[in-house]
Amino acid sequence: MIVSPSVAERSEAEAVFQMETGGPESVRSALGMNATRIGDAVVLSMRNDPTHYWSKALGFGRTAPVTAELIHEVCAFYRAEGSPQAILQLAPSVIPQDWTEICAREGITAGSSWVKLVAEVDDAVAHADAPNRRQADGLRVARVSADDADEWASVTLRSFGMPEEHYTGMVAATVGRAGWHAYGVWLGRELVGAGNVFHDGDIAEVFGNAVLPHARNRGGQTELLAASARTAAMLGCRLLVAETATETDEGDNSSLHNVLRFGFKVVYERRNWMWQPTT
Template structure:
């Protein structure tokens, strides 16, 4: 396996693991209310939220590293979603790991192309520091609920059920939630997930009133330092690719501190019913 292939594998597996822990770590009552099921399959993870109020949380990812992506594997993933009565889900597979017959698989399983994300990575000791006039630091356990609230409000997601899910997940010691404060007010949030020698920088969000003040750049720096202290050598992250003529501030922040794009990965959308039916 080449260095690029190794980094691709680490990036995909780390994202799959933190997403699995986000959902598998939800309290029992939240899992029941949202119709949540998480399983491992074919070297990846398959996550279902039957009553997802956002359309974000049902996804399958991490495939193609331990086992090849095959028609039988994708059929099994889609059968899982059908059995869970999941209306739709997103399959996230690195482009180099898609099989030659992917178009045929998509046609057979009712999968269509969606938006595209950028996967980025960097060696920790190559990152440039980001600065802000806000106070940045780890979030203590008694503020996990507030941290989850900031994340969800910034992403336009409802706090009912999802708030306890996020707050419950970060009790896992591999998660390290961080925030930025303006005085006593928490105005930005982000998370770190440590996975062996690789750390994921994820869940970055800033309230509208405090955007443009360097909160996310500083949070990237603080989390990278925490990852280094935990023994990590690399950090990885992902964010949406902007449309032509537009920008994505999250991507700009990552590039500014020194993360480098590895590849662009399309979101493949499976639906229980054909689109428009």
């Protein structure tokens, strides 16, 4: 499948920007959050983030080439914010020829990689409705109401091994917000999994699908993907977009395998470029 970075990167960039900027002001203040747009990239800083995950710049190269001046402005924003580090995520096709020189000058080094995956919504719905698809073992997937927002956000964060203080308020604020569609996975009465769909024009972003460790291997993540596909179809979307880590020598990435089995195709592998302030 050939999908341009301008399409594949757009929904993720806008989803992360909305999530970080749309949380309560008390949360933003506690985490030292700030965000801006530089060129066509969204640039997000979270100064007090012990996970070093949420300070990131992405969405590059959608409308204009990536230049040394653009990257310098991005890094200058992080320096001004006092960010201890940040991740720059660029699709491989938008990296400029002088990238090595830019990295040396700005203090950027190569980190881990993610894969960008895309599925046609019609194909994803066909997988969701396939009569021979394995059904979830004792699990129920349903939309999340405002009453369950905090618990749902807690499950999201715990599933990814992230802290809950302050972050719960940021994640919970997406429930019920225009363009967002939150789903939960229940095992009996216990909420054990969480996922979100971000609607951006004709694209739906599969955001944060995860299940708590004790409830895994029951088909919960696949049911979240099915809910995402049906939601995207209801919204009239053309594509579903997702991201996950690549596999490493340390072991398989079960999330990647689940997404691939559901009909998603890898459109490219994207490096996480790590910025740290130089002395």
